[in-house]
Amino acid sequence: MKKHYLAVDLGASSGRTIVGTFEDGKLSLKEMNRFWNGPTEVRGTLYWDFVHLFRNIQEGIALAKKEFGDGLVCMGIDTWGVDFGLIDSDGRLACNPVNYRDSRTAGMFEKVFEKVPKAEVFQQTGIQFMELNTLYQLMSLSVEDSFQYRNAAKMLFSPDLLSYWLTGKMVAERTIASTSQFYNPVTKDWAYDLLEKLGIRTDLFAELVDPGTVIGDVDGLPVVAVGGHDTASAFAAVPVTEGEQSAFLSSGTWSLLGTELPEPVINDETLAANFTNEVGVCNTVRFLKNLSGLWILQELRRNWNTQECDYSWAAMEHMALEAKPFAFFIDPSDTIFLTPGDMPARIQDYCERTGQGRPETHAQILRAAYEGLALLYADTYESLETLSGRTLDTLRIVGGGCKDTLLDQMAANATGRKVVTGPTEATATGNLIMQMFAMGDIKSLAEGREVIRNSFADETNVFEPQNAAEWKNALKTWRAICRA
Structure with missing residues (x-):
């Protein structure tokens, strides 16, 4: 008997609804609709357009019901991490959610660490320090005494907000909650002590639920809390076998490089390396580091396309491949590359500022971006093995970014590990698995x-390391320039 499940999968640049059909032990996917997602600047603030997202989700549900009828079993939503909406006492969204790349968190590290030392924040949460984390977003609202924050009744993370709009039920799914930097993965509860010391409201949070919990329904269709953080869903879809020792890389706008562990690793070494312990599905921990991903390539393409250089992704790969290797080195995780803007000029300025000269052609800029990502992976991979105490023989890359075969090969070259790719629709697939x-x-x-x-065996590709000595030397040079 065929069964159909609907995955709503929202990344930081696009959204989609996908029906997964389960029959004879296999899962097949059919896209219902796909739509734009991204920040919109209004008078200096970057917002998400949640009404637009909700309208497209409703359209996807309607299309799925029309095609699959009573065979549609349930649905679930995953999204990017850290962002949220504030709900007022009447159950209404108080204001449109703000994008994590907005500048409102600037200076919030200092505000937090004035009250609670950095080491104590990490001890209570085990989460990588990024100024975009929910903790610093809430701190900014508390510092400015925001009207919406002061009068809010609840705070709901992105997938929980959309589930609430569908079902009327307010919950906090555990994997998305763990991205906030005020969830404690050891006690498996909110880090109330930390929040109280910071003067952040502790009455805003909904009841925590595990992935695999039925929240409610929309017109009779059950809504399941899946791995609400898209990386949790992506990691769930990595097709490792029992006993396999692999690193996982979820490749999209962000690159999430790590491995799956049974318990968090919270110690001074992990803090110094700025790794994170996010909650995974089925009582796992995603021990990883959030790295800049295809964002830098997306921004390059967006900038050039506004200048009437209508580059395809394939054309950009080819240009990078043809450029001279290891001519320029950048660290894509540098804060200069975090926000939207003139990415080509930022790469040029970075290279000039670090004494390398200035890449002038589009091909040179692309080559620096591609190699920078691969060398960032290699640097992080070494730390991952050391901190986890594991030898990780294979790098498994999942998500839409694994379709970039040049980056896949460079990742194999830089890490010196075999790379195995697929599935490409990892977040949606992991979402569907938790519904099942x-x-x-x-x-x-x-x-x-x-x-x-x-x-999805037909999506699997294998990349063996090449030119090992050249890439080892390049990594040394990259560290000398980018980690100086």
């Missing part, structure tokens, strides 16, 4: 990953 788990159609995460291996 909630409905009792699979009994474990391992069983879900077996379904994924059986279903």
Whole structure:
């Protein structure tokens, strides 16, 4: 008997609704609709357009119901991390959610660390320090005594807000809550002590629920809390076999490089390396580091396309491949590359500021961006093995970014590890697996990953390391320039 599940998968640049059909032990996907997502600047503030997202989600649900009728079993939503909406006492959204790239968190590290030392924040949360984290967003609202914040009744993370609009039920799904930097992965509850010391309201948070929990329904269709953070869903879809020692890379606008552990690693070494312990599905921990990903390439393309250089992704790969290797080195995780803007000029300025000269052609700029990402992966990979105490023989890359075969090959070259790619629709697939788990159609995460291996074998590609000596030397040069 065929069963159909609807995944709503919202990344930081696009959204989609996808129906997964489960039959004879295999999962097949069909896209219902795809739509733009991204920041819109209004008078100096970057907002998300949640009404636009909700309208497109409703359209996707309607299309799925029309095509699959009573065979549609349930649905679930995953999104990017850290962002949220404030709900007033009447249950209404108090203001449009602000994008994590907005400048309102500037200076909030200092405000937080004045009250609670950095080491104590990490001890209570185990989360990587990024000024975009929810903790610093709430701190900014508290410092400015925001009217909406002061009068809010609840705070709901992005997937929880959309689920609330569908079902009327307010919950905090655990994987998305763990991205906030005020969730404690050891106690498995909110870090109330930390919040109280910071003067941040502790009455805003909804009841925590695990992925695989049925929240409510929309017109009779059950809504399941899946791995609400898209990386949690993506990691769930990595088709590892039992006993396999692999690193995971979820490749999209962001690159999330890490591995799956049974318990968090919270110590001075992890703090110094700025790694993170986010919650995964089925009582796992995503031990990883958030890295800049395809964002830098997306911004390059956007900038050039406004100048009537209508580059395709394939054309950009080809240009980078043809340029001279290791001519310029950049660190894509540098804060200069974090926000929207003139990315080509920023790369040029970075190279000039670090004494390398100035890349002038588009091909040179692209080559620096590609190699910078691969060398950032290699640098992080070494730290991951050291901190986790594991030898990780394979790098498994999932998500839309794994379709970039040049970056896949460079990642293999830079890390010196075999790279295995796929599935490309990892977040949606992991979302679907947790729906199947909630409905009792699979009994474990391992069983879900077996379904994924059986279903998407044709998407698997393998890249073996090449030019090892050249890439080792390049990594030394990159560290000397970018970590000086």
